[in-house]
Amino acid sequence: MRRVGSVVRVAQGLAIVRAPDAEYADVGTDIVDDQLRTVGSVVDVFGPVEKPYMAVSPGSNVHLPGLVGSALYAR
Numbered sequence: 724m725r726r727v728g729s730v731v732r733v734a735q736g737l738a739i740v741r742a743p744d745a746e747y748a749d750v751g752t753d754i755v756d757d758q759l760r761t762v763g764s765v766v767d768v769f770g771p772v773e774k775p776y777m778a779v780s781p782g783s784n785v786h787l788p789g790l791v792g793s794a795l796y797a798r
Contacts, residue, residue, distance in 0.1 A: 738779040753798040
């Protein structure tokens with residue numbers, strides 16, 4: 724398990740995650756929180772190459788606003 728970044732905001736039903744460096748999770752990667760609960764999966768990567776953003780589509784029963792500021796991890 725590796726850290727992929729932190730949720731910076733929620734937009735259009737997606738969690739927007741900022742990568743801490745040029746390493747990011749690929750599209751389709753399952754994303755979990757620090758309790759190993761599945762949050763969703765990466766559907767898009769965008770922004771600057773040095774610190775890209777990832778759009779994460781949430782799974783069922785995931786409260787997106789509660790994720791803002793949380794660290795997320797790739798399974």
